[in-house]
Amino acid sequence: MPHGAAHAILSDLPFRREQPRSPPPVRELVADLFRDALAAAVEAGEVTLPEVPEVRIERPRDPAHGDWATNVAMASAKAAGMNPRQLADVLAARIADHEDVAAVEVAGPGFINLRLSAHALQRVLVDVREQGAAFGRIDEGGGRRVQVEFVSANPVGPMHVGHGRWAALGDSMARVLEHAGWDVEREFYINDQGVQMDTFAKSVAARYLELCGRDVEFPEEGYRGAYIVEIAREIHTEEGEAWADASEAEREAHFREKAYAQVLEHLGRVLSGMGVEFDVWFSERTLHELAPESGASAIEHTIERLREAGHIYEHEGATWFRSTEFSDDKDRVLKKADGSYTYFAADIAYHADKYDRGFDRVINIWGADHHGYVKRMEAAVAALGHEDKLDVVIGQLVNLFRAGEVVRMSKRTGEMVTFEDLLDEVGPDAARYFFLRRSTDQPLDFDIALAKEQSSENPVYYVQYAHARICAILRKAAGADTSDEGVDIAATAAEFVRADAPLGLLDSDPELTLMRKLAEWPEVVEIAARQLAPHKLTRYAEDLAQTFHQFYTQCRVVDPDAPELTAARLYAVDATRVALATVLSLIGVSAPERM
RNA sequence: GCCCUCGUAGCUCAGUGGAUAGAGCGUCUGCCUCCGGAGCAGGAAGUCACAGGUUCGAAUCCUGUCGAGGGCACCA
Numbered sequence A: 001m002p003h004g005a006a007h008a009i010l011s012d013l014p015f016r017r018e019q020p021r022s023p024p025p026v027r028e029l030v031a032d033l034f035r036d037a038l039a040a041a042v043e044a045g046e047v048t049l050p051e052v053p054e055v056r057i058e059r060p061r062d063p064a065h066g067d068w069a070t071n072v073a074m075a076s077a078k079a080a081g082m083n084p085r086q087l088a089d090v091l092a093a094r095i096a097d098h099e100d101v102a103a104v105e106v107a108g109p110g111f112i113n114l115r116l117s118a119h120a121l122q123r124v125l126v127d128v129r130e131q132g133a134a135f136g137r138i139d140e141g142g143g144r145r146v147q148v149e150f151v152s153a154n155p156v157g158p159m160h161v162g163h164g165r166w167a168a169l170g171d172s173m174a175r176v177l178e179h180a181g182w183d184v185e186r187e188f189y190i191n192d193q194g195v196q197m198d199t200f201a202k203s204v205a206a207r208y209l210e211l212c213g214r215d216v217e218f219p220e221e222g223y224r225g226a227y228i229v230e231i232a233r234e235i236h237t238e239e240g241e242a243w244a245d246a247s248e249a250e251r252e253a254h255f256r257e258k259a260y261a262q263v264l265e266h267l268g269r270v271l272s273g274m275g276v277e278f279d280v281w282f283s284e285r286t287l288h289e290l291a292p293e294s295g296a297s298a299i300e301h302t303i304e305r306l307r308e309a310g311h312i313y314e315h316e317g318a319t320w321f322r323s324t325e326f327s328d329d330k331d332r333v334l335k336k337a338d339g340s341y342t343y344f345a346a347d348i349a350y351h352a353d354k355y356d357r358g359f360d361r362v363i364n365i366w367g368a369d370h371h372g373y374v375k376r377m378e379a380a381v382a383a384l385g386h387e388d389k390l391d392v393v394i395g396q397l398v399n400l401f402r403a404g405e406v407v408r409m410s411k412r413t414g415e416m417v418t419f420e421d422l423l424d425e426v427g428p429d430a431a432r433y434f435f436l437r438r439s440t441d442q443p444l445d446f447d448i449a450l451a452k453e454q455s456s457e458n459p460v461y462y463v464q465y466a467h468a469r470i471c472a473i474l475r476k477a478a479g480a481d482t483s484d485e486g487v488d489i490a491a492t493a494a495e496f497v498r499a500d501a502p503l504g505l506l507d508s509d510p511e512l513t514l515m516r517k518l519a520e521w522p523e524v525v526e527i528a529a530r531q532l533a534p535h536k537l538t539r540y541a542e543d544l545a546q547t548f549h550q551f552y553t554q555c556r557v558v559d560p561d562a563p564e565l566t567a568a569r570l571y572a573v574d575a576t577r578v579a580l581a582t583v584l585s586l587i588g589v590s591a592p593e594r595m
Numbered sequence B: 001g002c003c004c005u006c007g008u009a010g011c012u013c014a015g016u017g018g019a020u021a022g023a024g025c026g027u028c029u030g031c032c033u034c035c036g037g038a039g040c041a042g043g044a045a046g047u048c049a050c051a052g053g054u055u056c057g058a059a060u061c062c063u064g065u066c067g068a069g070g071g072c073a074c075c076a
Helices: A026-043 A072-080 A084-095 A118-134 A161-179 A195-211 A226-239 A248-273 A298-308 A343-356 A368-383 A419-436 A448-452 A459-477 A489-496 A509-530 A535-554 A563-587
Strands: A068-070 A101-107 A111-116 A145-149 A183-190 A280-283 A312-315 A318-321 A332-335 A361-367 A390-395 A398-402 A444-447
Touching: A026 A068, A026 A072, A026 A084, A026 A111, A026 A118, A026 A509, A072 A084, A072 A111, A084 A101, A084 A111, A118 A509, A118 A563, A145 A161, A161 A183, A161 A361, A161 A390, A161 A398, A161 A419, A161 A509, A161 A563, A195 A226, A195 A248, A226 A248, A248 A419, A298 A312, A298 A343, A318 A368, A332 A343, A343 A361, A343 A368, A361 A368, A368 A390, A398 A448, A419 A444, A419 A448, A419 A459, A419 A535, A419 A563, A444 A448, A459 A489, A459 A535, A459 A563, A489 A563, A509 A535, A509 A563, A535 A563
Parallel strands: A145 A183, A145 A361, A183 A280, A361 A390, A398 A444
Antiparallel strands: A068 A111, A101 A111, A312 A318, A318 A332
8 A cells, every 4th residue: 555645644633632531432433424414414405304313333244344334224214215225325425525434335225334534543543542541441331330249159168160260250340340431349248157157167177076086977968178178187286176175066166267267368369369359248147147226137127128018928937028029930938937047038138238338230240050049139139129220140160171171070079170279270361361251151161271371372372472572562663672671661652652653654454454453442342341241352352462463464663764654653553552451451361561 | 840041164152133154273275584473374164953933134033843051949
């Protein structure tokens, strides 16, 4: 492609006059183009329409059809009494001369295809560089508060690999929602009450007594993992054998708390190790505690609230929630005949508490084994008057492979690879990246060997390599030794990448393709946030990395014989760096300057 | 038995009403005097499980069949 002589310097163009702001995503601009064209055509009397329909635009599947397409002519042809192609021709003619439009054509039954001008695409580079890490930030959330509750493992054992995936999902979802304008809080619900805790305590106590040389029978349903023995050994070392002669109840109560504290510490440490931090750790026990003023627990309060609303009845000594009124399969017991509360009762109280805390929306990430539980929870939330404010995302499980071979695990025998083991072996970047690559409700095959591989077959390296490669180019342009460990390119790029670079020179195919890909990012954020689908991020990351590698192969960046083109390309390359780093930050993976 | 999720290229998966259904891996064929080859270009590869329906248009929505996985407690 020829580089014309009279390219305008971007900084002289009108759009540069305005001060930094969050420019509307390209799609908004395109939608406005079509909207205005239709309105103008109606005004001019070329088209008669009772009312102007909502203009929907989309990206054509086939890039040969252009950057954007709309079916508005087909959608409103009937109302306008024209055939779709005729109407499309009228609209196309009205937008053909706009400075952001390179080409417009009517295709098929009446699609209007539009190709953005190089000018419109070059402007995206300025957006990226001006917004930095905020590039792609949108305001869909409008500052509303959303809580994301995830992992929520029972504190009775180490995190398994599935927990790790849900942690990556929840944290990334939270990051995406933040980028989409939501005020996000991350919460971990600790099921620290109930039979599992009892079983846990009994299991540790039994191992402890074994260490003391006592003859004990291990509880039939007890946890047999090696970690139980470790916890018991620790207590044995620290506190000696005094507990062997204590009463069973005392011993188990003590061990329950000791072991619980250890597991909580483990959970926090492992999650922290992969960059996941919670704002709130919510203990189920607090829901059972009696409030001093009322003498009643949060659970009792919540049941009373439902009773007043007419959703509660007594039957055969138990207290029931009429969840079938809210399209559950059957009614559910909240308070058992023996006077204790079901897990569900506590969970309703927990959700009531969430909404009392003022969240506009609550998102739960639950393991696949809880999906039969979704309907009744939705019913309960609806009965509390918060219909449509709950999203339950089901996180499917992870199957571990090693070079194609299934890694066998058994919870009963305690033979398993914990999430911590996996993290130690593949590192947090690969773990997080792989966990996000599949859609949430899809079981995931995780190949440990592949995750560790440093080759193009490993997508996380492919993406990170693009970032490192960009940094190498920038180092070279800055005159630094490429292998110089002391150069921090992210910090210094701003100084030597010229703000007045002649971006008009960027009009070859690889350059335009790169800019088009960058322009997509705000839409990716929007879709990922709306669909709660963080796997869109990894997909986009790989797309952007690939587009960059293609550009790199075809376009020499640093060329002493062409300083102006070099300046423009450096500008584009640095924008790509910023965008890649932003995408990776939402995935929760590092953007290395060297590898 | 009932409910939920899912059947798309050899494999792993994108694609929640639009045009000739896409990507990675695998498999062939090419590309290093050159900013990081951890890269790039090209080829072959499909009855979108099956059968009906809805409409201008269906991988996508509805119904049924077949197949896979998960869930069915006064358990958590």
